[in-house]
Amino acid sequence: AQSVTQLDSQVPVFEEAPVELRCNYSSSVSVYLFWYVQYPNQGLQLLLKYLSGSTLVESINGFEAEFNKSQTSFHLRKPSVHISDTAEYFCAVSNQGAQKLVFGQGTRLTINP
Protein backbone atom coordinates (compact mmCIF):
# COMPACT_ATOMS: atom_id res chain seq x y z
CA ALA A 1 0.00 0.00 0.00
CA GLN A 2 1.05 3.54 -0.63
CA SER A 3 1.91 5.95 2.15
CA VAL A 4 3.31 9.46 2.44
CA THR A 5 5.33 10.88 5.31
CA GLN A 6 5.83 14.59 5.76
CA LEU A 7 8.58 14.78 8.29
CA ASP A 8 7.77 18.21 9.72
CA SER A 9 4.33 19.17 10.98
CA GLN A 10 5.34 22.85 11.28
CA VAL A 11 8.11 24.90 9.68
CA PRO A 12 8.66 28.49 10.85
CA VAL A 13 10.94 30.64 8.71
CA PHE A 14 11.74 34.30 8.30
CA GLU A 15 10.60 36.22 5.24
CA GLU A 16 13.04 36.00 2.32
CA ALA A 17 14.74 32.93 3.83
CA PRO A 18 14.93 29.63 1.93
CA VAL A 19 12.68 26.75 2.92
CA GLU A 20 12.49 23.02 2.33
CA LEU A 21 9.41 20.93 3.14
CA ARG A 22 10.23 17.25 3.23
CA CYS A 23 8.16 14.43 1.76
CA ASN A 24 8.92 10.73 1.54
CA TYR A 25 6.66 8.13 0.04
CA SER A 26 6.34 4.39 0.07
CA SER A 27 5.12 2.44 -2.94
CA SER A 28 5.96 -0.81 -4.66
CA VAL A 29 5.18 0.52 -8.14
CA SER A 30 5.86 3.62 -10.20
CA VAL A 31 4.16 6.74 -8.92
CA TYR A 32 2.93 10.20 -9.71
CA LEU A 33 3.70 12.84 -7.08
CA PHE A 34 1.93 16.07 -6.16
CA TRP A 35 2.15 19.02 -3.83
CA TYR A 36 -1.09 20.75 -2.88
CA VAL A 37 -1.34 24.00 -0.89
CA GLN A 38 -4.17 25.06 1.40
CA TYR A 39 -4.29 28.76 2.25
CA PRO A 40 -6.25 29.79 5.36
CA ASN A 41 -9.99 29.22 4.90
CA GLN A 42 -9.56 27.98 1.34
CA GLY A 43 -9.64 24.63 -0.43
CA LEU A 44 -6.70 22.56 -1.61
CA GLN A 45 -4.98 23.89 -4.71
CA LEU A 46 -2.52 22.01 -6.89
CA LEU A 47 0.94 23.58 -6.56
CA LEU A 48 3.00 21.27 -8.77
CA LYS A 49 3.20 17.69 -9.97
CA TYR A 50 5.67 15.11 -11.20
CA LEU A 51 4.29 12.76 -13.82
CA SER A 52 7.29 11.80 -15.94
CA GLY A 53 10.34 13.28 -17.62
CA SER A 54 12.49 15.83 -15.81
CA THR A 55 12.73 15.05 -12.13
CA LEU A 56 12.74 18.77 -11.25
CA VAL A 57 9.34 20.44 -11.49
CA GLU A 58 8.44 24.05 -10.83
CA SER A 59 5.39 26.07 -9.89
CA ILE A 60 4.47 29.52 -11.16
CA ASN A 61 5.15 31.14 -7.77
CA GLY A 62 8.74 30.06 -7.33
CA PHE A 63 8.42 26.67 -5.63
CA GLU A 64 10.20 23.62 -7.01
CA ALA A 65 10.31 19.95 -6.12
CA GLU A 66 12.65 17.18 -7.14
CA PHE A 67 11.67 13.56 -7.56
CA ASN A 68 14.37 11.30 -6.15
CA LYS A 69 13.50 7.69 -6.89
CA SER A 70 16.39 6.14 -4.97
CA GLN A 71 15.48 8.06 -1.82
CA THR A 72 11.73 7.88 -2.48
CA SER A 73 11.47 11.59 -1.81
CA PHE A 74 9.77 14.62 -3.35
CA HIS A 75 10.92 17.57 -1.24
CA LEU A 76 9.50 21.03 -1.89
CA ARG A 77 11.82 24.04 -1.90
CA LYS A 78 11.70 27.78 -2.37
CA PRO A 79 14.83 29.95 -2.30
CA SER A 80 13.10 33.00 -0.80
CA VAL A 81 9.68 32.90 0.88
CA HIS A 82 7.08 35.65 1.21
CA ILE A 83 4.43 36.31 3.83
CA SER A 84 1.86 35.21 1.25
CA ASP A 85 3.35 31.69 1.25
CA THR A 86 1.89 31.10 4.71
CA ALA A 87 -0.25 28.00 4.27
CA GLU A 88 -0.45 24.28 4.84
CA TYR A 89 1.32 22.15 2.27
CA PHE A 90 0.34 18.57 1.48
CA CYS A 91 2.38 16.01 -0.41
CA ALA A 92 0.40 13.30 -2.22
CA VAL A 93 1.16 10.16 -4.21
CA SER A 94 -0.76 8.14 -6.72
CA ASN A 95 0.29 4.77 -8.06
CA GLN A 96 0.45 4.75 -11.82
CA GLY A 97 -2.80 3.17 -12.91
CA ALA A 98 -4.57 4.01 -9.66
CA GLN A 99 -7.33 6.56 -9.43
CA LYS A 100 -6.95 8.04 -5.95
CA LEU A 101 -4.41 10.22 -4.19
CA VAL A 102 -2.90 9.34 -0.84
CA PHE A 103 -1.93 12.40 1.19
CA GLY A 104 0.63 13.10 3.86
CA GLN A 105 -0.40 14.72 7.11
CA GLY A 106 0.65 18.19 5.98
CA THR A 107 3.28 20.77 6.91
CA ARG A 108 2.23 24.16 8.20
CA LEU A 109 4.55 26.84 6.83
CA THR A 110 4.64 30.00 8.92
CA ILE A 111 6.50 33.05 7.64
CA ASN A 112 7.74 35.55 10.20
CA PRO A 113 8.54 39.12 9.16
Place this chain on the structure above:
Amino acid sequence: DTGVSQDPRHKITKRGQNVTFRCDPISEHNRLYWYRQTLGQGPEFLTYFQNEAQLEKSRLLSDRFSAERPKGSFSTLEIQRTEQGDSAMYLCASSLAQPGANVLTFGAGSRLTVL
Protein backbone atom coordinates in the same frame (compact mmCIF):
# COMPACT_ATOMS: atom_id res chain seq x y z
CA ASP B 1 -17.44 27.13 -14.88
CA THR B 2 -16.29 28.19 -11.43
CA GLY B 3 -14.72 24.95 -10.24
CA VAL B 4 -15.94 22.39 -7.74
CA SER B 5 -18.79 23.63 -5.56
CA GLN B 6 -19.78 22.21 -2.21
CA ASP B 7 -22.84 22.92 -0.10
CA PRO B 8 -23.29 23.69 2.70
CA ARG B 9 -19.93 25.14 3.69
CA HIS B 10 -20.67 24.66 7.37
CA LYS B 11 -23.07 22.36 9.17
CA ILE B 12 -23.62 22.07 12.91
CA THR B 13 -25.79 19.20 14.04
CA LYS B 14 -26.64 17.22 17.12
CA ARG B 15 -25.43 13.68 17.62
CA GLY B 16 -27.83 11.19 16.10
CA GLN B 17 -29.10 13.47 13.34
CA ASN B 18 -28.62 12.81 9.63
CA VAL B 19 -26.73 15.22 7.40
CA THR B 20 -26.27 15.46 3.65
CA PHE B 21 -23.59 17.26 1.68
CA ARG B 22 -23.73 18.10 -1.99
CA CYS B 23 -20.90 18.41 -4.51
CA ASP B 24 -21.11 19.87 -8.00
CA PRO B 25 -17.98 18.95 -9.96
CA ILE B 26 -16.41 20.74 -12.89
CA SER B 27 -18.89 20.08 -15.67
CA GLU B 28 -16.67 18.14 -18.05
CA HIS B 29 -15.12 16.00 -15.30
CA ASN B 30 -16.39 12.42 -15.15
CA ARG B 31 -14.64 11.37 -11.95
CA LEU B 32 -15.73 12.58 -8.54
CA TYR B 33 -14.06 11.92 -5.18
CA TRP B 34 -14.95 12.36 -1.52
CA TYR B 35 -12.24 12.85 1.10
CA ARG B 36 -12.39 13.59 4.82
CA GLN B 37 -9.94 15.86 6.61
CA THR B 38 -9.68 16.14 10.38
CA LEU B 39 -7.72 18.79 12.25
CA GLY B 40 -3.99 18.43 11.81
CA GLN B 41 -4.29 15.59 9.31
CA GLY B 42 -4.13 15.22 5.57
CA PRO B 43 -7.20 14.35 3.52
CA GLU B 44 -8.26 10.69 3.72
CA PHE B 45 -9.90 9.00 0.76
CA LEU B 46 -13.51 7.92 1.25
CA THR B 47 -14.87 6.98 -2.16
CA TYR B 48 -14.90 7.82 -5.85
CA PHE B 49 -17.22 7.66 -8.85
CA GLN B 50 -16.65 7.42 -12.54
CA ASN B 51 -19.79 8.80 -14.10
CA GLU B 52 -22.58 7.32 -11.98
CA ALA B 53 -20.69 4.18 -10.93
CA GLN B 54 -19.14 4.07 -7.46
CA LEU B 55 -15.88 2.26 -8.18
CA GLU B 56 -14.06 2.27 -4.85
CA LYS B 57 -14.94 2.73 -1.20
CA SER B 58 -12.54 3.07 1.70
CA ARG B 59 -12.90 1.00 4.84
CA LEU B 60 -13.33 4.40 6.54
CA LEU B 61 -16.75 4.59 4.92
CA SER B 62 -18.88 2.86 7.54
CA ASP B 63 -22.43 1.71 6.88
CA ARG B 64 -23.68 5.04 8.24
CA PHE B 65 -22.13 6.77 5.24
CA SER B 66 -23.60 6.62 1.75
CA ALA B 67 -22.62 8.45 -1.38
CA GLU B 68 -24.52 8.73 -4.63
CA ARG B 69 -24.03 10.25 -8.03
CA PRO B 70 -27.31 9.37 -9.70
CA LYS B 71 -26.89 11.07 -13.08
CA GLY B 72 -23.14 11.22 -13.25
CA SER B 73 -23.11 14.93 -12.45
CA PHE B 74 -23.54 16.17 -8.85
CA SER B 75 -22.98 13.87 -5.89
CA THR B 76 -24.35 13.66 -2.36
CA LEU B 77 -22.70 12.28 0.76
CA GLU B 78 -25.11 11.36 3.55
CA ILE B 79 -24.12 10.54 7.10
CA GLN B 80 -26.80 8.86 9.18
CA ARG B 81 -26.95 8.90 12.99
CA THR B 82 -24.00 11.27 13.25
CA GLU B 83 -21.41 10.78 15.98
CA GLN B 84 -18.98 13.29 17.42
CA GLY B 85 -16.16 11.47 15.66
CA ASP B 86 -17.73 12.42 12.34
CA SER B 87 -16.77 16.05 12.92
CA ALA B 88 -14.41 16.90 10.06
CA MET B 89 -14.07 18.75 6.79
CA TYR B 90 -15.59 16.77 3.92
CA LEU B 91 -13.82 17.51 0.67
CA CYS B 92 -15.04 16.83 -2.83
CA ALA B 93 -12.77 16.70 -5.86
CA SER B 94 -13.24 15.99 -9.53
CA SER B 95 -11.05 15.00 -12.45
CA LEU B 96 -11.18 14.04 -16.07
CA ALA B 97 -10.42 10.41 -16.81
CA GLN B 98 -7.59 10.30 -19.32
CA PRO B 99 -4.43 8.31 -19.96
CA GLY B 100 -1.76 9.05 -17.44
CA ALA B 101 -2.08 10.83 -14.16
CA ASN B 102 -5.33 11.75 -12.51
CA VAL B 103 -5.13 15.42 -11.47
CA LEU B 104 -7.78 16.27 -8.89
CA THR B 105 -9.40 19.69 -8.47
CA PHE B 106 -10.81 20.21 -4.98
CA GLY B 107 -13.74 22.17 -3.68
CA ALA B 108 -13.56 24.39 -0.59
CA GLY B 109 -15.08 21.67 1.58
CA SER B 110 -18.04 21.23 3.90
CA ARG B 111 -17.21 21.50 7.58
CA LEU B 112 -19.29 19.30 9.87
CA THR B 113 -19.50 19.84 13.62
CA VAL B 114 -21.40 17.24 15.62
CA LEU B 115 -22.37 18.38 19.12
